[in-house]
Each structure stands twice: as structure tokens, then as C-alpha cells.
Amino acid sequence: MAVIDADHAGRRVRDVVPYLESDAPVVASLSEALAYGPTTLLVGVAPPGGALPPTWREAIVEALERGLDVTSGLHDELARDEAFAAAASRGGARIHDVRVPPAVPLFSGRAYDVAARVVLTVGTDCAVGKMTAALELTRAACARGMRARFVATGQTGIMIAGSGIAIDRVITDFAPGAVEQLVVENAPHADLLFVEGQGGINHPAYGPVTLALLFGAAPDALVLVHLATRSQIEDFGTPMLALPQAIALYEALCDTVKPARVAGIALNTAGLEPSAARRAIAEAAAVTGLPVDDVVRFGPHGLYDAIASKLENKTLPLARMPTPA
């Protein structure tokens, strides 16, 4: 209905984020947003550590008191906050903490046995477009007549898909098991699963989440996602892996458990002029020898068609399938 963001108040969503088609208004406060008739306040940010910015408390209390449900993806559980719980009770509203995971089993190897082809988006860093690439490729696959499903593994993906598990919130011992459970639950309903990746394999803080996805999803193929304008791991200054290095490292890790290859690259060229974007795509294709495209700027159909045969074939090397005890 409306986006609350004081920095951009008075504009429309599509003016702030040019590749979106949404005409929704951007407003400065909850009170202004109420004029558009919302039923839910969605806490849409993901600050490091997942703590609630204190300045937001007031708006959340007001929303709950006015009967709006509140959906949050923060590590902080809003439903356990006494002030929020009381406000929800007064307003007859519900709080949905979508990052809180269900109880999940240990990884068991069940993911090796699904009939659906499993594609995982992996990245060179956080916030480069892994979720968007998975969503867009799912859309392209459906447009081509495949039974394809997006599998959400983070709070924003869960809000979009309506289901999923925030893997970064799961106890580390159980993180691959949580991913496996998502794959096993979704597989019967699709021929092709696009699992939303998280983090980056050499991210000092989030690499373990990435590895949980890589092993837990037991993917048949990978799609590498990279933001063309980024040269360092965000927040840490760790050098970004060059694309061939990133591909080699992800494939080397897969080779130790269940081999999977990078089928293509979703290059996020946001912030580049069109000619620079095309040049960046051509360069990435030249250094990797893989199909490369920007699935937002140019749509996902070109990349999907270029890699469809690699995604749609189940190339599981049975001889290396682990046998659960």
C-alpha cells in the first residue's frame, strides 16, 4: 500500500528503485501510511545482528494498537517484547516473527533422493541479488512451462514466498538439516527448485550460513550472483573473490560432498550505465566461459534459456551419494 521511508517521502517506489514497477507512495510516518488502508506493518529492513532500531518502537506499538498485524524478519523477536505483546492484545492484532525457525532435524541425506532438480543461487557477498535471481529464474522457468518453485531461506524471501526458514537463525548444528527439510518439503510439488542463497562463502561472518545452504540443499547446479560494482566484502574489507576463484571454490566444496557446477552467472549491474552494464556482462562471460546476464535489467528469460538444459537435467552422480547411517 505504502512504504515508510522519511528519506524518500513524497516520491513513488518506482522513482526510488527504478527497476520496480510499483506506483506505491513513499511516506514519512505510520500515520501518513494509514491513509492508504494497510492491514499489516511489515518491518522490511535487515540490520546487521537483526536488532530492532529503537526509533521504530513507537510506530510498531501504534500499528498494533490500531489493529494492524506486524510482520518482522529481525533476530529480535517482537512477539516476546512485553510492550508489543500488550499493544497487540489491545488492538486485536497479530505479530509474525518470520525469522524464528521451526524445530528442525539434523541433516540426514534425504535431500540426495529428491526427484526435483535443485538449483542454488550462490554469491560473492551478501546483498548482491541472490534472492532476486532465484525469484526471477523461477518466473522464467514457469513461463517456459516448468513446474518451478522458489525456496525461501531468509526473512525477506519468506515474506515474499509466504513460507520458508531463515537459515541464519537456526542453531548451527541444525542449519543444513533446515535447508534439507525445505528441499524435501518443496520437491514433490515441483520439477525444478530455485533455492535462495545466503551470504558468500568467504564472508567472515556469514560464510557458515552459505555452507549450510551448499551442503544442506544438495544442489544439482549453482547460479553465481555478483554485484558488478562491488570489490570488497561489505562491512569487512575482505577482498572480493574474482569470478573464476569464486566458481572454483564453490565447486571444490561441492565436489567433496555432491558435485555441482555453476551453470551461469546472474550479474547485478545496478548502478552502471547501459553500455557499462553490457561491457561488464561480456567481460564476465569472457573470463568464466559461462552464460552471463542481468536478470533484472534484461529480464530472466535470456539467462534461463541459456542455462535451462544444465538446470533441468538431473546430473546427480549416484556413485557419490552419501548413505545416511
Place this chain on the structure above:
Amino acid sequence: MAVIDADHAGRRVRDVVPYLESDAPVVASLSEALAYGPTTLLVGVAPPGGALPPTWREAIVEALERGLDVTSGLHDELARDEAFAAAASRGGARIHDVRVPPAVPLFSGRAYDVAARVVLTVGTDCAVGKMTAALELTRAACARGMRARFVATGQTGIMIAGSGIAIDRVITDFAPGAVEQLVVENAPHADLLFVEGQGGINHPAYGPVTLALLFGAAPDALVLVHLATRSQIEDFGTPMLALPQAIALYEALCDTVKPARVAGIALNTAGLEPSAARRAIAEAAAVTGLPVDDVVRFGPHGLYDAIASKLENKTLPLARMPTPA
């Protein structure tokens, strides 16, 4: 005081585990153990998933009612169990769930700045001897006059050291931060830290815990631990990495964040005849070009002396140190 294990009742610990010097009796039940005057019942097993074996409930209730504290490393929190809490209250006993982690921050890069040299034991699998190697090398370093500390990262290590954090129980997003906190807290008290490793980098279920240690500890050097008689990842049938492969993979991952090399190999030759053990050690040294020894069978001093210069020198390449935001 005594070990409860019905399968070996009537023997002594050193008869069951030949490399231990303990003369403690092995008994069949808690009632028999009480004759030896214990003050604590220590739940010393680590079943997959960390669930309490139901058959143990009775002994735990009895111990608590008789005033014995209970120390447990299971994922299941005994203190939250109503029957146990009531028994503890009746007996005036305490329950210590050592696997439950404290609140920990996100990884921040503080571990890059410690003056102590950080050595992490890494393994080819779970339960190959990473904790033992770290403990034994700490002992050897202290014997050589170094201020060395063992840093516990799992429940058994915590029970031995009296402090630490069970990294596998931490929420995945915070696991590297938990490791970093242990390093930062211990570093001022030592010149050399031996951080207990966990899992194995290609373990489908526990690899993410391993990566949290590898990135969170920001080690200056690694010691690779391998069980000579094991050829597959336990419980999964995943092929074990050959030693040169394991070294290459661990070092490749470190290279992406903060370079560290494998300084030597602690080869666990348990189960081999002495001549076969010596042969296995020689073969591992030949294929890797590294110092190799069994730190239990032959003591830790030989391996420590062989790799001391690599462990004691802070070789941090400053040019690659990440700068936290």
C-alpha cells in the same frame, strides 16, 4: 570417581581406553557409582542431535534427588525439564547445561588484532581427535615455557577446560562471532592459543560449524587432525578427503579471508599396531611434506617441537587484514 557404562562394568578405565592412565572403576549403574562418593553426575556422551537418551532419565532424577549436581553437554536443556528441575529442587542440586551459549555479538574483525598467536585444529571428520590434539599441544607448549591456553569450543572441551562456548549450539549468524569472542577473551592471558576445532570442512551436517571456527578464530596456523583408520565421513558415507586435498581446501578458504597454513598433522593411529602406526605416520609425512605424529601414542612434544617455530611466529599478513566497518 567412577564411569557408568554397563557394557564395560567391572573393569577399570585404563583397561577400556588403553592410552588413559585412569584407574577409576567402570560400574553398571548410578547406585553403584554412589559408593565412590561423587558430587557431580556428568552426562558425557554426544549423540547425534544432542537428544537425551530416554533410558537415562531415571539415573539423572536419582542423582539430583541425592544432591549430586548434573553437568550435561546435550542440546536438550536438562534445566528446562520439569521433572529434572523438581528433582534438583528436592535434592538441593544444580544443573549445568554447558552447551547453552551466552549471548554473543556478530563477528566484527576484533580477532584479527590479538597479539597472541592463534592455532586452530581442523579435521578430516568429527571425532578424530581435534580436541585431544589441541589439549596435548597446549600441554607441550606449556612444558616448553610458552604461555599457552586451550580454548574450548564444544561441550566436552568446556567440561575439561571449565569455560568455553559450544559453537555448534550458537545461531548460525552469530557462530563466527562466538568463536571470535573466545579468542579475544583468552588472548590477553596467553602468547599461544590452541582453539579446539569441530567437525570437518566437508561434513554435510557439521561443515558450517567448522567454517565458523575457521573464519571466527582468524587463526595464524592450522594443525590438521586425521584418524588413520577412517576412510569415510562418519554416518554419511561421504568420501574422506585425502590429506593433501584437505590441506588445500582449508588453506584455500583461509586465503580468501586471512591466510593460514597447516603447520603439521596430528595423526590419530588408534587401533593400529605400533609398526602400522609408524608406517601411517611416515606415509602421511611423505604425501604432505609436513611434520606428522600421533600426539597420544608418542606424546605431543615431538610434534610441538617440529612445528613450534611455525606456531610461535605471528605471520599475519597485515595487508590482507579486514577492517571492520
